[in-house]
Amino acid sequence: MHLHRYEKMWLMFGGGALLLFVIILTVNAYAMGNMPPSHMQMIEPSKVDETPPFDKPGLRQIGENEYELVMTSFVFGYAPANVEIPAGATVHFIVTSKDVVHGFQIPGTNVNTMVLPGHISRVTQTFAEPGEYLILCNEYCGAGHHVMATKLIVADEGKE
Amino acid sequence: MTTEKTLSLRDRQVDQATSRLSLAYLFVAFSAFGIAALAGMLQAMVRGGLITLPGGINYYQILTAHGVLLGLVFTTFFIIGFLFSGMARTTGGSLPVAARSLGWSGWSLMVAGTLMGTVTILQNDASVLYTFYAPMKASPLFYIGMALVVVGSWVAGWGIFAAYRRWRRDHQGSTSPLFAFMAVATMLLWQIATLGVAIEVLFQLIPWSLGWVPEVNVLLSRTLFWYFGHPLVYFWLMPAYISWYINIPKIIGGRIFSDSLARLSFVLLILFSIPVGFHHQLMEPGISAGWKLVHVILTLTVVIPSLMTAFSLFAVFETTGRAKGGRGLFGWFGKLPWKDVRFFAPMVGMLMFIPAGTGGIINASNQLNAVVHNTIWVTGHFHLTVGTSVALTFFGIAYWLIPALTGRRLTSTVNRLGILQTVFWTVGMLLMSGAMHYLGLQGAPRRTDYTTYFDHSTALGWMPYQQLMGIGGLFLFLASVLLIGILIYLGFFAPKGFTEYPIGENGDTAEVTPRILERWPLWIGLSAFLIAVAYGYPIYELIQHAPPGSPPIRTW
Ligand code: HEM
């Protein structure tokens, strides 16, 4: 098959860009730890309320200004709602669903994960800026999907 | 021109029996399009807070109708209708009887399925969107309807294969017409890709929705869906590429750049568009990060056939423009027939594919996906790809295909109206899709009714852009009405006469097309191998290490 000289150059340029791109993605994933949320933990979806840690949802301090926030999602809300944390806190969200598939997203941050019944999603974020962050469901889950949201309040008076 | 003469001219391109078949497909396609365009306009206006839906209609009900009727019905019917006509046009003007009866059987099954699906949606018994994610459960009739559409499209695909086989039998040792090759490649991709969703619907959702099995493996069902969902977008794109590779050179008075490279790019599309579905599931727990990366890398390799296509097309444009006297580095660009809607509409589509494809690379990137996943950015993205590049190409095809099949003329008035229609559509999409892209980056979710999230400041800040979306939707609706009007005129009222079915000739006649490109078992085998590598172990794991399943729930 005959390739025109310019086409060869064009495809080499494209192939090279592709290679570079893939290398950057791989380094970013493996060397810098920027993996998409892919924790392989599971749970029985009908027994969420009895299964730790979801039997006691809420905020737990696990280090200096570092917290675990265990939340359940359901039609059409999240529990607990309106959690407050100090500015600069690092939060490890641990979320599962009690019914259908939901989303878990905080606009203005990189927090964005699917919440599937039977699976436990984990995602971590540091909140440097104080403010009222919106947590919203970004996967269609039924008639009340557009009101499925809560707030995460990052308080000003916390330690910097 | 006398009627008989017109008839014989028309028959020399595509005979009447095939024309009828093809027109039957196009009729359903554009009927679905019209209803769905109305739904789309309403969605955009509702989200912007410009209107509220009357009579307690559920937003998610019309969104389901929009997604199903455009994403599944309009595209599939249009594509099959177009491919049958081109198959006949390039293999002697007619289809073998077997191919035609398969075509009609497929059409009947697909129409039956579409009606079943539409009725359940209208009854609000299937407001589960076109992805129908379990464990939300629609009426079993909805799933059965979708299964019928898929099975019908298989049968139609066998019709395309039958026509191809006859041609090869009658022309042993010669290379098949490029259109026939590409039609077969497209329908082959479809057969392989729909296996995933067929297994999901037939073995998981239908028995579960009928209550025969109590629970469903949610992640497995999503994985089977997205095994199908990504090649679905290539199934939309490949017929547009066919038109760009084959019809456009003829329309602009040029020749096809390279027959073999065109075929090679289609083979690569089959190989690299299927084993990649995890890029739709990057944010999902329960699939390991390593396998996600494998799919991301395979996804990005479609850059190669895409760049090959871009090169071929622009090579045709430049050589043709120069032959017509275009000088300097870019003088050829102005020499292209911009005032011919058969060129103008698809060309705008091609140009819009540049930002559209760039957005796709962003979506597929492992890390950036966290910024855009399930935001309305994604909706903005595919209204550029399928909603603009593919849709404008399909409109451009319909403008000459319908009169060519009905023995009528594409008049100069229709040509001008078509250009106006293209401009309206493009402006509407730029407004709507531009606003969607921006909103998505701010975190606004897709598939969401009008909401301010209890007057949260973040969501209130989105509102002006949501209104812009609504205004874009109005432009689009106007363009849709214009389109339907033009197509009805071309189908039933335009003056009788001859319209060309443009098929380009190969420019590089010295080149021999390698035989290996038509060794289908080889490509099917390679495709199966890549699918086994990319999906074999992850699916085994999804089944072996599944959490307890989910019972059906109705949440609307
Ligand atoms: C009249 C022109 C159109 C308008 C005004 C329009 C408008 C919209 C809007 C506003 C949404 C997003 C709703 C939401 O996420 O809340 C949407 C979704 C969608 N549109 Fe369109 N659209 C148009 C044409 C098209 C075309 C031509 C196609 C494909 C051939 C298409 C395919 C889709 C699909 C598949 C969805 C996703 C549905 C879902 O998320 O379940 N649209 N459209």
Ligand SMILES: [Cu+2]
């Ligand atoms: Cu939701």
Ligand SMILES: [Cu+2]
């Ligand atoms: Cu995809």
